[in-house]
Amino acid sequence: MATVELSFSALPVHVRTARLIVTAVARRSGVAEPLLDEVRLAVGEACSRAVEAHRRHCPDEPVHLELSGAGRRFEVTVSDTVPGDDAGGGLPTPPDAADFEYGLGEGTAELGLAVIAGLADDVEIAATPKGVQIRMSWPAEAEATI
Numbered sequence: 793m794a795t796v797e798l799s800f801s802a803l804p805v806h807v808r809t810a811r812l813i814v815t816a817v818a819r820r821s822g823v824a825e826p827l828l829d830e831v832r833l834a835v836g837e838a839c840s841r842a843v844e845a846h847r848r849h850c851p852d853e854p855v856h857l858e859l860s861g862a863g864r865r866f867e868v869t870v871s872d873t874v875p876g877d878d879a880g881g882g883l884p885t886p887p888d889a890a891d892f893e894y895g896l897g898e899g900t901a902e903l904g905l906a907v908i909a910g911l912a913d914d915v916e917i918a919a920t921p922k923g924v925q926i927r928m929s930w931p932a933e934a935e936a937t938i
Contacts, residue, residue, distance in 0.1 A: 799854040802846030806855075807839045814859060814868055821861040822932035831868070831930055834911035837904040838870035838926045845874040845924070867929040874923050 796817050800806040814835045815828055823831060835857075842855040856871040905926075909915050912928035 794860075796859040798857040798859070800857075802843045802851055802853065802855055804840070804843055807836055807843060810839045810855075810857060811836045814857070817859045818866050818930070821859075821866040822864070823866045823930050824933050827930050830911040831866070834908045834928050835868055835870065837907050837911075838868075838928065841904050841926075842870055842872035842924075845872050849874045861932055864932050865929050866932045867927060869925055869927045871925045872923040875919065875921060 796813075798810060798813060800810060811832045815832045818828055818831045819825075839855060839857070846853055846855060850873055853873045858867075858869040858871075860867050905917070908926065908928060913931060914927075914929045916925075916927045918925045918927070
């Protein structure tokens, strides 16, 4: 499958558009219909986090998404251009569910990452010199038709 790339201005209104595009590509990539809501929500959380980081640190820079399917996986990578050290104290990490049970993960960014971790089949978060990348993936039932 070819990679679909999307960049958008760091405005909250564009998060909805990104969710719609990702859902359409996920459907064409063979992601099961019951998983599409999870894809939509996880990507919305990742994009919202990137938009908020950009609005605080680099509002003129776009948020980037890459959508691809390899074998029987659909993968979305949301990248911002706010280096980890500038985005709120370092590389964000998804908190454990137990952190919320004991009231340790109360920040909005941490909550968003916990939601992503609960919705995506596989999640990797990486800080690069150019920013933070959140890679999420889900199983696809069939080979992609993109």
